[in-house]
Amino acid sequence: MSSKVAELAAQAAEVDIAFGRLTAEEYVENFSDIHPPLDRNKAIIEANRCVFCHDAPCIEACPTGIQIPIFIKKISTDNVKGAAKTILEANIMGGSCARVCPTEELCEEACVRNTQSDQPIKIGQLQRYAVDNLMMRPDRQLFRRKPATGKRIAVVGAGPAGLSCAHRLSREGHDVIIFEAKEKAGGLNEYGIAAYKVPNDFAQSEVSYILSLGGIEIKYGQALGKQISLVQLRKDYDAVFLGMGMTGVNALGIAEEEMEGIENAVDYIEDLRKSKDLSKLPVGRRVVVIGGGNTAIDIAIQIKRLGAEYVTLLYRRGPEHMTATEWEQEFAQTNGVMIKHWAMPKKLIGRHGHVAGIECEYTQLDDNGKLMGTGDTFTIDADQVFKAIGQTFVPSPCQDNGKDLLQLSKKGRIAVNDEGLTSLPGVYAGGDCTEGQDLTVAAVEGGKVAAEAIDRYLKTKR
Amino acid sequence: MADLTCKIGGVTSPNPFWLASAPPTDKEYNVVRAFQAGWGGVVWKTLGEEGPPVVNVSSRYGAMHYNGTKIAGLNNIELITDRPLDVNLKEIERVKKAWPDRALIVSLMVPCEENAWSKILKRVETTGCDGVELNFGCPHGMSERGMGSAVGQVPEYIKDVTTWCKKHTKMPVFVKLTPNITNILYPARAAVEGGADAVSLINTINSITGVDLDLMSPEPVVNGVGAHGGYCGPAVKPIALCMVGEIARDPACKQIPISGIGGVSTWRDAAEFIALGAGSVQVCTAAMHYGFKIVEDMIEGLSNWMDDKGYKNLDAFRGRAVKNYKNWQDLDMNYEIKAKIHEDKCIQCGLCHIACEDTSHQAIRAEKKDGKRIYTVVNDECVGCNLCLHVSPVDGCITMERVENGKPYMTWLQDPRNPANMKKKTG
Ligand SMILES: Cc1cc2nc3c(=O)[nH]c(=O)nc-3n(C[C@H](O)[C@H](O)[C@H](O)COP(=O)(O)OP(=O)(O)OC[C@H]3O[C@@H](n4cnc5c(N)ncnc54)[C@H](O)[C@@H]3O)c2cc1C
Ligand SMILES: Cc1cc2nc3c(=O)[nH]c(=O)nc-3n(C[C@H](O)[C@H](O)[C@H](O)COP(=O)(O)O)c2cc1C
Ligand code: SF4
Ligand code: SF4
Ligand code: SF4
Numbered sequence: 001m002s003s004k005v006a007e008l009a010a011q012a013a014e015v016d017i018a019f020g021r022l023t024a025e026e027y028v029e030n031f032s033d034i035h036p037p038l039d040r041n042k043a044i045i046e047a048n049r050c051v052f053c054h055d056a057p058c059i060e061a062c063p064t065g066i067q068i069p070i071f072i073k074k075i076s077t078d079n080v081k082g083a084a085k086t087i088l089e090a091n092i093m094g095g096s097c098a099r100v101c102p103t104e105e106l107c108e109e110a111c112v113r114n115t116q117s118d119q120p121i122k123i124g125q126l127q128r129y130a131v132d133n134l135m136m137r138p139d140r141q142l143f144r145r146k147p148a149t150g151k152r153i154a155v156v157g158a159g160p161a162g163l164s165c166a167h168r169l170s171r172e173g174h175d176v177i178i179f180e181a182k183e184k185a186g187g188l189n190e191y192g193i194a195a196y197k198v199p200n201d202f203a204q205s206e207v208s209y210i211l212s213l214g215g216i217e218i219k220y221g222q223a224l225g226k227q228i229s230l231v232q233l234r235k236d237y238d239a240v241f242l243g244m245g246m247t248g249v250n251a252l253g254i255a256e257e258e259m260e261g262i263e264n265a266v267d268y269i270e271d272l273r274k275s276k277d278l279s280k281l282p283v284g285r286r287v288v289v290i291g292g293g294n295t296a297i298d299i300a301i302q303i304k305r306l307g308a309e310y311v312t313l314l315y316r317r318g319p320e321h322m323t324a325t326e327w328e329q330e331f332a333q334t335n336g337v338m339i340k341h342w343a344m345p346k347k348l349i350g351r352h353g354h355v356a357g358i359e360c361e362y363t364q365l366d367d368n369g370k371l372m373g374t375g376d377t378f379t380i381d382a383d384q385v386f387k388a389i390g391q392t393f394v395p396s397p398c399q400d401n402g403k404d405l406l407q408l409s410k411k412g413r414i415a416v417n418d419e420g421l422t423s424l425p426g427v428y429a430g431g432d433c434t435e436g437q438d439l440t441v442a443a444v445e446g447g448k449v450a451a452e453a454i455d456r457y458l459k460t461k462r
Numbered sequence: 463m464a465d466l467t468c469k470i471g472g473v474t475s476p477n478p479f480w481l482a483s484a485p486p487t488d489k490e491y492n493v494v495r496a497f498q499a500g501w502g503g504v505v506w507k508t509l510g511e512e513g514p515p516v517v518n519v520s521s522r523y524g525a526m527h528y529n530g531t532k533i534a535g536l537n538n539i540e541l542i543t544d545r546p547l548d549v550n551l552k553e554i555e556r557v558k559k560a561w562p563d564r565a566l567i568v569s570l571m572v573p574c575e576e577n578a579w580s581k582i583l584k585r586v587e588t589t590g591c592d593g594v595e596l597n598f599g600c601p602h603g604m605s606e607r608g609m610g611s612a613v614g615q616v617p618e619y620i621k622d623v624t625t626w627c628k629k630h631t632k633m634p635v636f637v638k639l640t641p642n643i644t645n646i647l648y649p650a651r652a653a654v655e656g657g658a659d660a661v662s663l664i665n666t667i668n669s670i671t672g673v674d675l676d677l678m679s680p681e682p683v684v685n686g687v688g689a690h691g692g693y694c695g696p697a698v699k700p701i702a703l704c705m706v707g708e709i710a711r712d713p714a715c716k717q718i719p720i721s722g723i724g725g726v727s728t729w730r731d732a733a734e735f736i737a738l739g740a741g742s743v744q745v746c747t748a749a750m751h752y753g754f755k756i757v758e759d760m761i762e763g764l765s766n767w768m769d770d771k772g773y774k775n776l777d778a779f780r781g782r783a784v785k786n787y788k789n790w791q792d793l794d795m796n797y798e799i800k801a802k803i804h805e806d807k808c809i810q811c812g813l814c815h816i817a818c819e820d821t822s823h824q825a826i827r828a829e830k831k832d833g834k835r836i837y838t839v840v841n842d843e844c845v846g847c848n849l850c851l852h853v854s855p856v857d858g859c860i861t862m863e864r865v866e867n868g869k870p871y872m873t874w875l876q877d878p879r880n881p882a883n884m885k886k887k888t889g
Contacts, residue, residue, distance in 0.1 A: 047530070048530030048531075053813065055812045055828065056811075076530070112855075115856075
C-alpha cells in the first residue's frame with residue numbers, strides 16, 4: 001500500500017530544471033565577496049591584536065612560511081607596501097591565498113590568540129588588506145629580475161604551482177615558457193575556486209601582476225601529451241616543471257547509466273566560472289551532491305546560491321571525517337544546504353533519460369572500523385546530481401607511447417622528492433599533480449621549492 | 463558601603479572625583495551635566511582678568527595613540543576661558559546654589575601683581591564658591607604673557623602670589639603646580655610658605671605629540687605650523703604619581719593637602735594617588751575621551767575596593783604608600799626573586815624568551831618537543847628583573863617567586879660592595 005503511494009508521488013514529481021531562477025540583483029548579491037575587505041581602521045585594530053610572537057606558530061602552519069608577525073606589524077605601522085613585500089616574497093599568490101586558504105586549519109588554527117576563548121588574528125584578511133593595497137599602487141612591482149642566465153625552462157600548466165615556479169625562476173634570471181592547455185591562466189583559481197571567494201576577475205589580475213615581472217611567456221592551447229611531449233621538452237629546455245594539477249575525477253562506484261542531470265561538480269563549476277551570465281546555467285529545484293570535500297561544499301553552496309530550492313549533500317561518514325573544514329561545513333549549512341551524514345548512494349533513478357532521484361543506504365562502521373551499508377535505504381528526489389568525490393591525476397600526458405616516463409606515487413601522482421625532483425633528472429613537479437595538501441597555497445609552495453631547486457641544479461650543471 | 467566623603471584644604475565633597483579646570487568645566491551647561499552624572503566637585507575653567515580678550519586657535523589638540531589604543535596621551539594648546547568674566551561668575555553662582563553639596567573651586571590666572579589678584583578675588587568671593595585654585599601651570603600661550611608656568615617655574619613668585627591671595631580672601635587657596643621644572647619640591651615648598659591650603663598637581667607637561675610628516679610640522683598643526691602644548695592623559699600618570707609622592711613625603715611640605723592630577727582614568731588610578739597622599743583627584747582627559755559617565759565606575763569601583771579591603775573612609779588608606787616610597791639606596795640588596803613559567807598557562811608566544819635572550823640575561827631557554835614550544839627559566843641566569851613578566855601577553859603565565867635566602871634586609875648603604883664601605887674598612 002505505502003509503496004503504491006510512493007510510486008504515485010514519484011510519478012507526479014516532474015523533473016524541474018530551470019534557467020534564471022533569480023533576479024539580476026540576487027545573482028550579484030549571491031556571488032559577491034563573502035568576506036568584505038578590511039578597511040584601514042579595521043586592519044590596524046586587528047593588526048594590533050597580534051602579540052608579535054617570536055618563532056611564531058602561525059608561520060610554521062603556513063605552507064609557504066610567510067613571516068606573519070612581521071607583515072602584521074608593518075600593517076600596524078601603516079607600512080602596507082612593506083607588509084605586501086613580506087607576503088609576496090614568500091608567496092607570490094598571497095592575494096589569492098588570502099581569499100581561498102582554509103585559514104581555520106592553517107595559520108589561524110595555530111595562532112596563539114585562540115587560547116583563552118579568544119579569536120585568532122584574522123591573518124587571511126590582513127594579508128588580503130596588504131596585498132590588495134599594493135595592487136592599487138603605481139609602484140606595485142616589488143621584484144626585479146637578476147641578470148639573464150640564458151637558461152630556458154619549460155613549465156607545464158599555468159595554475160598556482162606553475163605560476164609560482166615561473167615567477168621564482170624569472171627572478172633568478174632564467175627565461176620561462178609556460179605551456180597551458182586552456183585559453184586562460186590561473187588554473188583552478190580561474191576555473192575551480194568558488195566564485196564568491198575570488199570575485200571581480202581577481203585570478204586574472206593576479207596573473208597579470210605575476211607576468212609583469214617579465215621573462216615569462218605563456219603559450220595557450222598547448223597541452224602536454226597533445227601539442228607537446230615531455231620527451232621534446234626535455235630536449236629543448238634546460239629544465240622542465242610539471243604543474244598540471246588533476247584533470248580526472250573519481251567514479252561513484254555504482255552503476256552510472258547515461259542520463260541527463262548527472263554532472264561532475266568540477267565541470268559545472270568551470271562552466272559557472274566561465275559564465276558571463278549566471279542566468280544561463282541550468283539549475284535543478286532539488287539537487288543532490290555526493291561527496292565530503294571542498295568541491296562538494298562549493299558546488300552545494302553555489303547551486304543553492306543559483307536558486308536551487310533543496311540541496312542535499314550526501315556523505316558516507318560523519319562530520320569529523322569530511323575533508324571540508326568545520327567552517328566550510330557550517331558555511332554550507334547556513335547557506336541552507338542540508339548535510340546528510342552516514343549515507344551512500346546506491347542507485348541512480350532515472351525517468352525518460354533524466355535523473356529523477358537517488359536511492360541511498362545508511363552506513364555505519366563495522367567492528368574493524370570498515371564502512372558498510374546498514375541495509376536500510378531511502379530515496380531522495382533529485383533533478384540534478386553532482387559528483388564531487390575527488391579529482392585524480394591523469395598520467396597519460398607524461399607517457400611516451402603508452403609508457404610512463406615518470407615514476408608515480410602509491411596514490412598515482414607524480415613522485416617527487418623534497419625538492420620537487422621527479423625520477424627524471426631535470427624534470428620537476430609540484431602542486432596537485434604531486435602528493436600533498438591539494439590547496440592553492442601548497443601548490444604555490446611546491447612551485448617555489450622546485451624553482452629554487454631548478455636554480456641550484458642549473459648553476460651546478462654548467 | 464565605604465564613606466567616600468572627601469575633605470581637603472577646607473573643602474568638602476561627597477566623593478574625591480573632581481573635574482580638573484579644563485574644557486569639561488568651562489560653563490554651566492557642562493558642569494551641571496557633570497554633577498548630574500555624579501562628580502564630587504569641579505574646578506571651573508581658569509578665569510582671567512577683565513579686559514584683554516583670550517582667543518583660541520584651531521586645531522587645539524594633539525594625541526598620542528598607541529598600538530591601536532586611542533589617546534594614551536593628549537596635548538592641548540588651549541588658553542584659559544575665552545568667555546567673558548561676568549558670564550562665568552553668574553553661572554558659577556547659579557551652579558553653586560543649585561548644587562550646594564558639591565565642591566566648586568574657581569581657577570584663576572591674572573598678572574603677577576597684588577592688585578590684580580585682590581581685584582578678582584573680591585569678585586569671585588561673591589559667587590559663594592568653595593575656594594580658588596591658582597593656575598601656575600599652563601605651559602603655553604599664557605606663559606608668554608608672564609602668567610601660568612612662567613610664574614610656576616619661579617618659586618619666589620609662587621610664594622608672593624599665594625601670600626597675596628591668602629591676605630585678600632578667606633576662601634581656601636589651592637596652588638596648582640607645573641611639572642615643567644626639575645624638582646617639584648621647590649615650587650611646592652614655596653606654596654607651603656605662602657600659606658596655601660592645598661596644592662594641585664600636575665598641570666600639563668611641555669610636549670609635541672608628533673610631527674605631521676607630509677606638512678613637516680609639529681602637531682597639532684595650525685595652518686602648517688605647530689607650537690608645543692601641554693601633555694596629559696594616561697601617559698603622564700607615572701610622572702604625576704612621582705611628584706605627588708615627593709611632596710607627600712617631604713617634611714618641608716608639612717603634609718600639605720594634595721589634589722592629585724595627571725592621567726587619572728579609573729578608580730584604581732585614584733586609589734593609587736590617594737595611597738600616595740592625595741586628598742582628592744582631578745580628571746580631565748578621561749572625561750574628554752569618554753564623557754562624564756565614567757564617574758559612575760570610579761565611585762562604585764573605589765567603594766567596592768574599599769569595602770573589600772575594609773577601609774571605612776578615604777582617610778583609612780590615604781598616604782599608606784608614602785612610607786614605602788623610598789630612595790634606591792634604601793632598598794633591600796638581599797631580596798631575591800626569580801621568574802617562574804607556568805606551562806599550563808603558556809600560549810607559546812615566545813615573547814618572554816626573546817626579550818630575555820636579546821635584551822636581558824639569556825635566562826629563558828626555548829625548546830621544541832613534539833611540535834610544542836617549551837620555555838623554561840634557567841634559575842642561575844635569572845636576575846629577577848621581571849622584564850619577561852611585563853612582556854607576556856597572558857596573565858599568570860609567569861610569576862616572580864621569592865628565593866628564601868635567609869639573608870637580612872641590607873641597604874646599599876650597608877652593603878659591603880658599596881665602595882664607601884670598602885674605604886672605611888681599608889682606611
Ligand atoms: C572545486 C574546487 C574548489 C577548490 N577550492 C579551494 C579553496 O577554496 N582553497 C584552496 O586552497 N584550494 C582549493 N582547491 C584546490 C586548489 O584549487 C588546488 O590545490 C590548486 O589549484 C592546485 O594548483 P596546481 O597549479 O597544482 O593545479 P591547477 O590549479 O589544477 O592548475 C593546473 C593547470 O595546468 C593545466 N593543465 C592540465 N593538464 C595540462 C596539460 N596536459 N598540458 C598543459 N596544461 C595542462 C590546467 O589547465 C591548469 O591551468 C579547490 C579545488 C577545486 C577543484
Ligand atoms: C632599563 C633602562 C635603562 C636605562 N639606562 C640608561 C642609561 O644608563 N643611560 C642613559 O642615558 N639612558 C638610559 N635609559 C634611558 C634611555 O636611553 C632613553 O632615553 C629612554 O628610555 C627614553 O626612550 P624610550 O621612550 O624609547 O624608552 C634607560 C632606559 C631604560 C628603559
Ligand atoms: S600566532 Fe597569532 S598572535 Fe602570534 S604572531 Fe601569529 S598571528 Fe600574531
Ligand atoms: S610570555 Fe608567557 S605565554 Fe608567551 S611564551 Fe612566555 S610563558 Fe608562554
Ligand atoms: S626575570 Fe629578567 S632575567 Fe629573569 S627570566 Fe625574566 S627577563 Fe630573564
